[in-house]
Amino acid sequence: MSPRLFSILGVLLAVVACKEPPPPGAAEPRQPAEPQQRRAEPRRYFGGAPDGKLHVYFFNVGQGDAALIVSPEGHTVLVDSGPASAADHLVNRLPELLTQRLDLVVLTHPHEDHHGALEPVLRRVGARQLLEPRVGDTPPEYDALLATLGEQGMEILSPSPPPSTPNAPLRLSLGTGVELTVLWPRPPEERLEVPGAVVEANSIVLRLTYGDTAVLFTGDAHARTEAHLLSLGAPLKATLLKVAAHGAEGPTTDAFLKAVEPRAAVISVGPDNTRGAPAPGTVKRLQAKGAQVFRTDVEGEVQVVGDGKTLVITPQRLPAGVPEDTRYTFAGLSSGGAVANAASATGPEGDVPLAKPSKPPASKTQTSRTGSGGRDSTDLSRYGQVVDIDALPSSDTPPRPRPEARPPRGGTQPGAMSAGGYIGSSRTDVFHLPSCSSAKRIKRENRVTFPTRDEAISQRRRPAKDCNP
The missing domain is CATH 3.40.10 (DNA Methylphosphotriester Repair Domain)
Incomplete structure (x- = not known):
């Protein structure tokens, strides 16, 4: 055997010796644990994989409301579905943003302009469960819709507080650091009796939080709803406000805006609607509080992206003369003022400052519930246990009927x-x-x-x- 061949053989024997199994009784070497992932579901649609950011889409559905939440980990919540006339648009738009069926649908209240397109939408994309306010005295077509969905195996939930904390609202976790809290209503114990406006007064109000940012969804909430939430000391401060009742006069009061302190506001409304929405007084109050207003009848679909520190808003349509790649950045809750910037990819520095809105006056109610720097530091322990959205019953299991x-x-x-x-x-x-x-x-x-x-x-x-x- 040549010296060279003998040398190669020696190296191979050394490698084999290194890979011999450990002696009896020795512990096997630990393999690195695979990271836990969200329960896999078949990919059905065309949306991209989760990118670690919060996405909210306020759809242009005419005179109505429809918004999609996509959490940083890919959990999805559809808040209302717009009127029946929006069905074709949403049936085509939603698959572009989803990779699988919706985790949750929230119907804020039983008005057709908030639920009319739901049945065809769910036939197209599907959903695990539905949350609705259980206001009672609902229209027959709404009852028929719920009955149909229940027969199809949809889990229909109530915003009732968890039994372990009956005085607390329902809180849903959409992944690490992201929560969706149902601030109102809390059936059956708590309900507002407003003659002629019971449905509006008990519209579901949601607060979505991620890091230092928050989005407040108000459905068609009544001015009495806003006043009641203020009396409860509910956490209302938000970077972005989805304005109640399409901006109609009545809600979005000065007292409510003083507590919310929104940097931006979205009004979902149709052109030339018969309701005169948004009311000039509503828009004026929002602007007086320093909020930049985005209207779906003017800007079209409004897209929001959050990293836990800021919210970046991209409207579908921009005013004449504004670069088409313009975006608007709004600081989180702990910043000193509601300062907005328009970011343009064509600018040399990337940011083109807008005029800074005046800083909203401090709210005594809100100050008592906030810590240094303005971050909402409400003790959420009194708001009950957080329920993971994946821990809620799935329609993969035998469906439960409406309670x-x-x-x-x-x-x-x-x-x-x-x-x-x-x-x-x-x-x-x-x-x-x-x-x-x-x-x-x-x-x-x-x-x-x-x-x-x-x-x-x-x-x-x-x-x-x-x-x-």
């Missing part, structure tokens, strides 16, 4: 009318006397009975105001 009262003791089944006791409907959270005219109008298939008043209350029902059972 109903369980059959009363003694074996009486729902639908059986008794001479005594109390009557309720599976569609509402109230109960009636059997002699009540409202009870007689409840459809047989929706009827539930309770042998005693205590039984009805134990099922989280409340007495109807028309007959005071």
